[in-house]
Amino acid sequence: MYFDLLWQSFRDYAWYLGAELLHPHWGNYVYWLLGLSLAVYLLELVLPWRTDQARIRQDFWLDGFYLFFNFFLFSLIGFYAISNVAVHAFQDVLALVGVQNLVAIEIKTWPVWAQLLTLFVLRDFIHWNVHRLLHRVPWLWEFHKVHHSVHQMGFAAHMRFHWMENVVYRTLEYVPLAMIGFGLQDFFLVHIVALSIGHLNHANVRLPLGPLKYVFNNPQMHIWHHAKRLPQPYGANFGISLSLWDYLFKTAYVPQDGRDIELGFEESEAFPRKWHQQMLHGIWPPAPERSLPEKDPGPSPSFGQELR
Numbered sequence: 001m002y003f004d005l006l007w008q009s010f011r012d013y014a015w016y017l018g019a020e021l022l023h024p025h026w027g028n029y030v031y032w033l034l035g036l037s038l039a040v041y042l043l044e045l046v047l048p049w050r051t052d053q054a055r056i057r058q059d060f061w062l063d064g065f066y067l068f069f070n071f072f073l074f075s076l077i078g079f080y081a082i083s084n085v086a087v088h089a090f091q092d093v094l095a096l097v098g099v100q101n102l103v104a105i106e107i108k109t110w111p112v113w114a115q116l117l118t119l120f121v122l123r124d125f126i127h128w129n130v131h132r133l134l135h136r137v138p139w140l141w142e143f144h145k146v147h148h149s150v151h152q153m154g155f156a157a158h159m160r161f162h163w164m165e166n167v168v169y170r171t172l173e174y175v176p177l178a179m180i181g182f183g184l185q186d187f188f189l190v191h192i193v194a195l196s197i198g199h200l201n202h203a204n205v206r207l208p209l210g211p212l213k214y215v216f217n218n219p220q221m222h223i224w225h226h227a228k229r230l231p232q233p234y235g236a237n238f239g240i241s242l243s244l245w246d247y248l249f250k251t252a253y254v255p256q257d258g259r260d261i262e263l264g265f266e267e268s269e270a271f272p273r274k275w276h277q278q279m280l281h282g283i284w285p286p287a288p289e290r291s292l293p294e295k296d297p298g299p300s301p302s303f304g305q306e307l308r
């Protein structure tokens with residue numbers, strides 16, 4: 001029965017993807033990804049933050065491929081199918097132990113905008129926590145190194161991450177989100193807003209937000225998340241769409257203008273540069289012991305303090 005479900009999910013997704021490509025419409029993920037990527041890239045070309053950075057920056061094509069792999073192909077190759085099976089198996093286990101319904105809070109009677117806003121904020125908070133785990137748990141950090149192997153920042157770096165991150169995020173967000181009885185099936189808007197903010201956070205543009213920087217993540221803040229040298233070993237600025245969590249929980253760190261800081265992690269120069277090597281990283285060959293990132297040798301401002 002699980003096998004039928006696997007096969008059916010796989011077919012459904014392939015069919016969905018084909019239909020998406022053939023029929024452009026406003027709810028179409030493929031064209032939104034293309035459109036948003038082009039728009040942010042144009043912004044980088046017209047108003048670059050680092051004017052000396054090549055227009056076709058280092059790893060531009062690698063990250064371009066990641067964009068499509070992580071957004072579509074990964075799901076096509078099987079994640080959508082496998083997670084469908086996992087969700088059914090999970091529900092069967094719950095039923096076995098007598099739990100019929102995971103929903104703890106019903107919000108499906110709320111107006112649509114309130115449901116979408118709740119989902120956006122809650123999902124982002126879960127992701128902030130998962131992102132911190134990726135930095136703290138050694139075997140998870142090996143996967144997350146792929147994202148931190150970027151040495152020159154540009155919008156497409158947003159989507160450079162190990163396929164296991166998809167698995168970790170989807171698995172850990174499943175139960176908390178399932179506990180809320182959303183009345184909506186389609187979270188399209190939430191995904192598109194998160195995609196836009198993520199692209200901008202990695203873009204080679206300066207985006208002064210004024211006081212809104214305490215709520216929304218931005219390129220000037222996220223570049224410090226990618227800094228090679230940080231005052232404490234597990235990193236800072238874990239926010240995905242919102243910077244709010246970092247300010248609330250004192251993990252925000254923007255000591256100065258980070259336009260030209262060195263990016264990566266200790267020994268990131270030796271990290272595999274080819275896509276297939278990166279996709280296998282952390283799985284095979286087995287990872288060596290983790291060494292902590294270098295400490296900032298200069299006088300470091302206290303954590304959480306913002307100078308600019």
Ligand SMILES: [Zn+2]
Pocket residue numbers: 131135144147148225
């Ligand atoms: Zn990170």
Ligand SMILES: [Zn+2]
Pocket residue numbers: 147157158202222225226
């Ligand atoms: Zn990033």
